[in-house]
Amino acid sequence: MTIDVHGHLSPPESLRRYPMPRSLGDADAMIETKLAAGVDLTIIGSPVGGGAMVPLPGVDNYAQTEEELARFHDWLGDLVARHPDHLRAYVYVNPFGGDAHLAAVRARLADDGFAGLIANSSVAGRYLDHPDAADFFALAAETGAPVLLHAPAAPAAGTGLADLMAVEQLGRFADVTIGLACCVLGGWLERHPRLRLIGQGAGGALALLAEKLDRAWSPEHWQRDRGPRPGPATPPLPRPPSAYLHRLWVDTATPSAAAVELALRVFGPDKVLYGTDSPPLPGGSVTEGLRLVDGLGIPETDRQAVREGNARALFGARLPPPAPAPSRA
Structure with a gap:
């Protein structure tokens, strides 16, 4: 069995109102x-x-509005109910949405068919290290719901990019990188041991930046010169940020085998999940993603973990049980 932790579908109302691939x-x-x-x-x-x-x-x-989001989640829940063996869903959440919004999210998480949360890596130009995201992270940790951190339509890291494809392929990739880094530097993983964050697309470029995170936490050039460190102070962490990277999950929704290989090394073989971003990416990306995973030079036990086992360990009873193996006559 293989579990894809990263797919999208959109309701008919959105398809009528907005330009988007029909596959959604x-x-x-x-x-x-x-x-x-x-x-x-x-x-x-x-x-x-x-x-x-x-x-x-x-x-x-x-x-x-909460009414609009309720209609969206009703549609999503009905869709899962029609395909209970093949679909589960994420509850959409705005980390800065306020008390009423988070209460609605909590209630929706209790519905059958919803396996976790999906939130943006930046919201209207703000990253999630902002103190106003505290209630969101507390909710995610308390419920134990995995959170897929996904780039928004207009990523903060895409500011200044005019071409939509540059925003889609570069700005959003960079936003996931910075968004995950801000979650680490903001101290949310330190404060909430049960927090479960998934970075789309192998976590962007975060696997390349462990040493840079540590320099952001302890900037030697400012300490050596004893000059005032500019900007707001980063919340103190008892350990270097790189020590928290093994607490993050990432998916394989990337065409880069090198990125997945590095993710396995940095985050760990128990933290990489098969994901496709399909739809909207075409069906061919599914087989390409499977070929990428099957072509990795890793033990078969790790390969099966990426394809299914890690998702089952992360989402637990929120997923349907695996189909029983066929009996042998």
Whole structure:
């Protein structure tokens, strides 16, 4: 069995209102394509709720009302209920959404079919090291719900990029990198031992930056010169930031085998999850992703962990049980 922890589907209302790939509206085709490739279960969600992933003038994804989000989650829950063996879903959450929003998120997490949370790596230009995200992280830790940190439609790291493809392939990649780093530097993993964060796309470039994180935590050039350190102080951590990287999960939704190999080494073979970002990426990305995982020079036990075991360990009873092995006559 293979579990895909990173897929998307959008409701008919969003497909009518906003430009987006039509594949996001065809759950049956997604399931059939993945089953044909050997992927049995997909955890789906939307990083914009019922909004638009393409930045559009006058469209503010963070201005969705609780009623609008409730309709979106009702649709998502109904979709999972129609395909209980092949789908689970993420609850969309705005980390800065306030008490009423977080209460609605908590209630939705109790519904059958919802396996975790999906949140943006930056929100309207703010990263999640901001103190206003404290209640969100406390909720995620208390419930034990895994959080897929996904780049937003308009990433803070994409500021100044005019071309949509540059935003999509570069700005969002950089946003996940910085967003995860801010979660570490902000002390959320230190404060919440039960916090479970998943970085999309192998965690961006974070696996390359362990030493840079430690320099951000302890800047030798400022200490040596004894000059005043500019900017707001980073919350103190008792250990170097690199010591927290093994607490993060990442998915394989990247075309780079080198990125996945580095993720296995830095985060650990028990922290890498098979993911495709399909839809919207076409069905071919599913087989390409499986070939990437199968081509890694790792033990077969680690390969099976990436394909299924790590997701089961992370999401636990929120996932349907594996199908029983066929009996031998």
